[in-house]
Each structure stands twice: as structure tokens, then as C-alpha cells.
Amino acid sequence: MRSIIWSNNCLTLLNQTLLPAKLEYIECHDWQRVAEAIRRLEVRGAPAIGAAAAFALVLGAGKLTELAMPEFKEKVTQIANILRQTRPTAVNLFWAINRMLTVLDQMAGNTDSNAAITALEQAAIAIAEQDKAVNEKMAVHGASLFTKPTAVLTHCNAGALATVAIGTALGVVCKAWEQGNITQVFADETRPLLQGARLTAWELMQAGIPVTLITDNMAGWIMKNNMVQAVIVGADRIALNGDVANKIGTYSVAVLAKEHGIPFYVAAPSSTFDFTIHSGADIPIEERCATEVTSLGGNCVAPQGVNVFNPAFDVTPNNLVAAIITEYGILRTPYNQAINQLVQECN
Template sequence: MNTIEWTPAGLCLLDQRVLPAEEVYRTYTTYEAVAEAIRSMVVRGAPAIGVAAAFGIALGVQSSVAAGENLPAAFERICQTLAATRPTAVNLFWAIDRMRRKFEQAVADRLAGDELAQALVAEAQAIQAEDVAVCRQIGRHGAALVPDGATVLTHCNAGALATAGYGTALGVIRAAVEAGKQVAVYADETRPFLQGARLTAWELMRDGIPVTLICDNMAGHFMKLGRISCVVVGADRIAANGDTANKIGTYMVAALAHRHRLPFYVAAPISTFDLTLETGAGIPIEDRAAQEVTHIGSHCIAPPNVAVANPAFDVTPHELITAIITERGVAYPPFTATLRQLVANA
């Protein structure tokens, strides 16, 4: 599915806020509008945020060229606006840094005007194409870890909707199915934004992969009954020791999997690694609006003025993670050594 598409009219995004009830595509023509689309979760998922930000930068440079602005100053303003949208997913900052390097190279090569703007569009398109290829590689490496006949539990949405296509955690499941394995999925609903209920279930049903939707507080029950073979989740940032930030509730699932001696796998691209952080204690955790907890859609389900805490992510300690699946292979503990090895194998 095309969740992100560059068109002559601008950047077209599938609005994930209204799925599965409606399949609405919106076109964005300014970097400010792309930044707001990221902030408001029209587009979400760490790799997809990075791709959208890259195209947002390309849009901003196109406009700055047309307006005859001072490009270096305008470029920094564009990057800062996009970087301020969501703090946890490191892929956002990875993509911005890559676009910055391309801009600096283009300037050094004395590209200007439309040529420079087109060079940045091409770089954003390359990031998008590479993301799909990376997800397919993650899928191939991860499929070997999923037994034939397995039932996989996943949390949040780490599928085609969260990437430029195919997915990370769902990419592993898709690749296992493509390899001929019989695989079924239990999808946590993933409160409060319901990405599992609205997005993961929708994706898997479109693909004809058997999926059962469960409430977040049912995971332990089904593990105890022996209904779950393994857990596969995505990631928004992975520290040098393997501590992993992912959608809120992931830590709880990891702890339950550890209690029931089930493999707990994280599927993520190398761009999700943040080796500047020794542990997950340094990962910034985004706090989101109280209304996401007190309301479902426009319907209020809580007493007026109740105090609300709404962290969007939590950090799963590395000791609860069986392996981290990347496009360059599978990393096993001790992650401090194996993650650096994978990065060095560029």
C-alpha cells in the first residue's frame, strides 16, 4: 500500500487517524503542513516519520528556491521545524541529518535553484525506496525465527503503515507467510491510540493473514494458556546496550513474555539505533495530549477534569529481549557488542 507518495502536487499521505473507517489521502504542499501531519499522527511509525520528514525538507527547499530566500538559513529553519515534531523516534533525526548532508554536498557541488531542490527530492525518494528494501531484508532475517504453525503476538503497528511499505514487525510475519509457513497473529489493541485495533488488524486482514484482536490486558492470559508462540514488535529508538523504546505497553508485554519463557523479538532498521546513548535511560519519552486517553474519537469516556498521564512510549530493558532483527542480520546478547558489529558492517 502507498502510505507515502511524492506527486507533482505535493506529498500525499494516507491519513492514519481515520482508518479503518475511511481510507483518506491528503496532499501537503508545505513543510509546515508536513510537520503538523507528523505531530498529529496523520503519518506515524518511526521509519515512516523519517521518510515524511525527508520529503517535508524537499518541499521546504522547493518553496525557498521559488521565493528567492537565503537557502542556508531557510534550510536550518525547515530542519528545526521538522525536528521539533516528535522527540522519541530517532529515525526522524537520522533522516534530517541525511538530508542535511545531501544539502551540504549539493552546495559544495555548486548546485543552485531548481537543480538543488531536485537533488533533495531525489534524496528523499532514495530514503523511501531504501526503507522498503530494508524492511524486506528485516523480514527475511526474521522469518527464520518464526516457527511454522506459530501464533505471534504483536503490539502497536509496525507494518506497511509505519514504514514506507512492508513493515518491520509485520514484515517478519509477512516474510514467514511468503516462505510458506502457517502463521497467525494476536494483535494487542494498543491503547490509547488503538494502532493495533485500527491499523494492524486492518493491514493483516487485507493480506489474508489470520489475526485475532485482543485488549492489551489479555496478553498474559493467552500466554498462560499456551496460545502465543513468540512476540515480535517494532522500535522507535534502540540504545547501545539494547534497551528499546517502543509504543507504551511494550515493556509490559516483554515482562509477560519473560515470565512465560516466550521469545521476545524486536524488528527494526539500523537507522533506529542510537549508539550515542549507553542505556535506554537517556531516551526522551514523548508525552501526548490528555484527550487521547479521555476520549475515543470524539466520545468522552472519562470524568471531566480527571488528571491524565499519557506517555507515548516506554523502554524495554535489554535483558527482556531475545534478539533484535535488522536488515543486516539478527543481533543476540550481549547487545553492546553485537549492535556495534552490525553498524560496523555497513
């Protein structure tokens, strides 16, 4: 199962809004369709969004071959700025776009736009390939946390659908399952768009891993009854102090895990860290449309005209996080020191 496929100057995306009822792929021949797919959550998950945006820039650049290099670069930068606005919280989006623009900057002395397009395509492919390698490394590091049969709880979807490869949190789960150390996964449904019910449960069933779907407000009772021994989630942005932004509802799960003495793990690549912000207070939180809350499956479930607050993410403070799993290894408190070391390794 692949969420992103690049071939013959076309980006093919698995439409995640239709899962699990329908398996449909979207063929994107222009950058505008990719941007729309990101906004609509047809492609979602921080690493997958970053890779999709990188290929969107390739598609956009490919339409500008008649332009001289200065104007070519200006137009590509304009496309990049529009792509940045599609999902403001997931930092992988900005990381990938900045990496692509750096490639363009390095070609400042080259007057051939075709050469620039080739370089951009190679960079986008490298971003996708890097995500695959990073996922595998995280899975190995994360699986080392599970040394005996363990039942885990996860929130939202941080599997193959959210990345280019096997996933972040679910990649760890799959590796630990292979090693005989996962007995059961409890998947929160993850309101309002049900990524846990629609995507995580489906992925785990495809992989043959035992999964039990629960509503979001059941997590505390599951913990109190000793039905899980660990929580593992992905992330969309992590600050220098270890504060973690992830799908709305993650903070509540972390608080419950702390209360019940259950370790709360986060799995995220280094590209999900924002080395420019000091704490979660600086993370922009995307707010989405009211209909995501007032409707379910196309049916209205709330009074017409009711006020709605619909943040797509929340921030879990670092004191609730037992460990952060990266491709470089496992980070533990004090996170300021651990993440500063990560900065050095990334450079």
C-alpha cells in the first residue's frame, strides 16, 4: 500500500477521504490539484504532506520552461508560498518546501530552467526516499522500547498512509509486532474526521495486527482497567523543549496516560522538529471548518447555526512525554539537551 507514487511527471495520491469504503487514486498533473488534495486531507500525515508538496513544486516548475531563470525562480517561489498556506501546523510541509527552494538557490548561476526542473525532481525523489529510510530506522529504535508482550493505544493515524513508507508510530508497532512484543492495538476513532476508525484500524487489519476500535472518550476507562501498557502517537511539529503538536485529542490521551502511570511515546522524524521555536506556545494551530464537527458521514448531527470550535491539533507538554523516537535514536528528558544534540546531528 502506497500513499504517494511519482511516475511520468504525474503524482498519484491515494484518496484517504474515501477509505476504507473505497480505494481510489487521484492523478495530479498540476500543482494546484496537489494543493487541493492537501487542503482536503486527501493526502495527510506530516511526512506525506511534505513529500507531496515537494512533487507539487516539480509539477509547477514543469509548466514554466519558457521563462528566463530569474522569473522562473520567482514563479516557483510564489507557488511555494501558496503551498505553505495549505496546512499551517505540519512543519514537514515547510521543511520540504525550504529544501526544494534551497536546490533552486544553488542553481542561481544556471540559466537553464530545464536543468532546474531536473534538479527539483531529483530533490523531491530524494525527500521521498529519505522518508522511507527514516521510517525503517525509527521502527527499529522504537521497537527496542517494547521488550515484552504489550498492548498499546494510538490516536489518529501515523502509519503508511501518513508517510511514504511504513509510518512513524505504526511503523514502530509493526516492527514490535514482528518481534512478538505487541499483543493488541487500541485505536481511538479520532473525531471529528475519524482517522483512527477509517485509517488506522484499516491499516492494522491489512497488516494482520489485532486491533480494537474505541471512541475517543473510552481511552481513560481502557487505561484504568489495565488493558493497555503504553501509548504511541505520531507528531506534526515538535518544539525545541519537546512540546509536541499532534491531532486534536492527543493531549487528553497524554494526561490520562500520566494519571495511570502509562508511558506516552511519540515517534517522529527529525524533519518534524521545528528548531526555530522554543515551546509549544509558538506552534500555529490550524482551525478547520465547522461542518467537520456538525456533520458525520454527510448527515447533520448538530443544530443549525450552533457555534463551533474546531482546532485540528493540540499541544502535549514535554512533561507528559516519556520518550521521542527519531531516526537518530530515542530522546528522553531533559528534552532541551536531547534536541540540541539532535540539531547537531542533523547538521
